[in-house]
Amino acid sequence: MVSDVIDRDDRFRGILDRLATKSIDDYYNPYRLFEWPDRLPEDMWWMSPELTTTYGTEWAEKLTPQQLRTLSKHESINFYSLNVHGIRELLIEVVGRIHTAGFETPSEFFHHFIGEENEHMWFFAEFCLRYGGKIYRQPAGAEATASSAKIQSLLVFARILIFEELVDHFNSAMAEDERLHETIRGINRIHHQDESRHIAFGRELVDLLHQDLLQTATEQELADISGYLRRYLKHSFDSLYHPQVYRDAGLERPHELRRALLDSPARAEAELRTFRKTTRYLERTGLIR
Numbered sequence: 001m002v003s004d005v006i007d008r009d010d011r012f013r014g015i016l017d018r019l020a021t022k023s024i025d026d027y028y029n030p031y032r033l034f035e036w037p038d039r040l041p042e043d044m045w046w047m048s049p050e051l052t053t054t055y056g057t058e059w060a061e062k063l064t065p066q067q068l069r070t071l072s073k074h075e076s077i078n079f080y081s082l083n084v085h086g087i088r089e090l091l092i093e094v095v096g097r098i099h100t101a102g103f104e105t106p107s108e109f110f111h112h113f114i115g116e117e118n119e120h121m122w123f124f125a126e127f128c129l130r131y132g133g134k135i136y137r138q139p140a141g142a143e144a145t146a147s148s149a150k151i152q153s154l155l156v157f158a159r160i161l162i163f164e165e166l167v168d169h170f171n172s173a174m175a176e177d178e179r180l181h182e183t184i185r186g187i188n189r190i191h192h193q194d195e196s197r198h199i200a201f202g203r204e205l206v207d208l209l210h211q212d213l214l215q216t217a218t219e220q221e222l223a224d225i226s227g228y229l230r231r232y233l234k235h236s237f238d239s240l241y242h243p244q245v246y247r248d249a250g251l252e253r254p255h256e257l258r259r260a261l262l263d264s265p266a267r268a269e270a271e272l273r274t275f276r277k278t279t280r281y282l283e284r285t286g287l288i289r
Contacts, residue, residue, distance in 0.1 A: 009105065015204055016109045019197050023112040026193060030119045033190065040131055040181050045069055046076035047184075048177045051170055053241050056266030059257070071249040076184070077132035078245045079170060080124040083191075085138045086163045087121040093156045102153070106205060113201070116194050123187055138239055147221060154209040158229055158287065161202035165278040166236050168195045207285055226288045233279070237271045238262060 040046070049068065052075050054060045060068065091114060097103045098110040128135045146152035168191075174180055175189035214222075241262055246254035261267060272279075282288040 012105060012204055012208060015200070016106060019201055020109050020112055022197055023109075023116065023194075028190070030123050030190075034123060034126075034183070034186065036126070036130055037181075037183060040183060042073070043069060044181055045177075045179045046073040046181075047079065047170075048173050048180065051173060053261050053267070056269065057261060057264045059261070063251075067249070067251075071246070071251070074132070074245040074248045075240070075242075077128050077134070078136045078242045079240065080128050080187075081134075081136035082138065082239055083124040083167060084121055084128065084135055086167070087117050087124070090160045090163070091117055091121070093160070097153065106201070109201060113198060116198070120191055120194065123190075127183075127187060136242060136244060150209070150213050151217070151221060151225065154206065154213055155225065155228065157202060157206050157209060158282075159232055161199065161206055162229070162232060162236055162275075162278060164195055164199050164202060166274060168192055168199060169274045171195060203281060206287070210285055210287055222286075223289070229282060229288050233275055234271070237267075237274060241267075 043066065046069070049055055049060075049072065052068070052072050054063065054068065054071065063071070094110055094114055094117075098114070099107045103110070125135060146155055171188040171192040175185055175192050177185065217225075241258050243254040243258045246257050251257055279288070
């Protein structure tokens with residue numbers, strides 16, 4: 001058992017070294033990288049239509065092409081707002097653990113992680129405020145109570161991983177979508193570049209925290225973790241469906257529209273597509289059952 005721990009730690013150190021080197025090699029100055037036009041065209045897609053909340057539903061047929069594009073603008077602003085709020089949460093959690101007992105090994109990479117995520121938060125907030133005039137507020141509901149510090153840390157980094165994989169699914173699609181303005185493609189492209197490293201790191205760290213927890217956790221604790229992560233997956237995806245977005249896009253009865261969209265078969269299919277790789281990883285590791 002001791003040799004297994006040592007082997008896993010050595011492997012983790014090797015991965016962290018490679019990721020840290022890649023962070024240094026790929027470093028960019030976001031304050032110089034982006035050129036911000038005064039405005040973006042209102043008659044273009046601001047988000048790939050396949051990623052919008054009405055895609056595959058009757059509303060995609062009911063709304064006019066311009067209404068759908070207007071909706072994509074506000075859904076785009078909401079998506080980047082989700083990034084701002086999610087990054088703030090993960091920065092608080094990671095800063096609270098850097099150079100503390102139990103996190104000695106990943107602390108050097110945490111420095112790269114914190115720096116990059118802070119810059120991501122800046123350019124997502126900049127986009128929201130320049131082109132939407134606001135950062136959308138997000139509902140509460142992601143908190144979890146844990147019976148030990150080990151469980152709390154596992155849930156924190158599992159949440160971070162789920163959030164990053166959700167975001168990266170959107171980033172990777174929009175980075176390549178020629179229907180979008182280059183400014184939109186650019187911020188998605190650069191975020192995807194960094195998130196690929198963060199996801200690789202997150203999967204390794206979550207797996208190590210889980211393996212360590214398995215030595216002492218009860219069956220009930222493991223079941224509670226599984227149940228919480230399933231709820232968090234749903235909560236994360238549901239955050240894309242924001243009634244204020246529908247109101248700002250000029251759609252009537254926004255709360256009713258949100259409920260109808262959340263109940264549609266298209267929503268369940270979209271969640272499965274978005275979290276396909278994430279769910280496979282969580283099931284393979286035994287984090288969700």
